[in-house]
Amino acid sequence: MESINCLQCQEWLIPFIDNQIEDSATFNEIAFHLQDCADCRNQLEIERRTIDVVRALLVRTCCETAPTTLQERIAHQLHLIQLQQMAGYSQTEIITQYRRTEITIDGQTQIEIETSHEIRRDFPLD
Numbered sequence: 001m002e003s004i005n006c007l008q009c010q011e012w013l014i015p016f017i018d019n020q021i022e023d024s025a026t027f028n029e030i031a032f033h034l035q036d037c038a039d040c041r042n043q044l045e046i047e048r049r050t051i052d053v054v055r056a057l058l059v060r061t062c063c064e065t066a067p068t069t070l071q072e073r074i075a076h077q078l079h080l081i082q083l084q085q086m087a088g089y090s091q092t093e094i095i096t097q098y099r100r101t102e103i104t105i106d107g108q109t110q111i112e113i114e115t116s117h118e119i120r121r122d123f124p125l126d
Contacts, residue, residue, distance in 0.1 A: 003029065006039060009033045009040045010040060012026070012030050013030075013040075016031075017044070018106050055106065055108070
């Protein structure tokens, strides 16, 4: 088995950290190289710390939810619009869009779901 060099090893560091290398021979070559090479081990630790910092930032910024008061106001406004429609006041269309963002880092998945409502009143009938 031919040994890998530092450049090849460093290209595989992120998948190695995330345990995403399916080929056991490649995984073992990287592990053996890391045992023998202090420079690559140092780079491995830098990558791990960087991933930890990014993960902490993502957890702190990506998992925020809208304030309860905002959610309540939106629900109340949607209810009023629905009542107006049932009473025949005006033509209103509510378009709800959902966007899902899924981020997996080191085996942990964070999911963010964004909801937006577009409200159009008095639009022409086709």
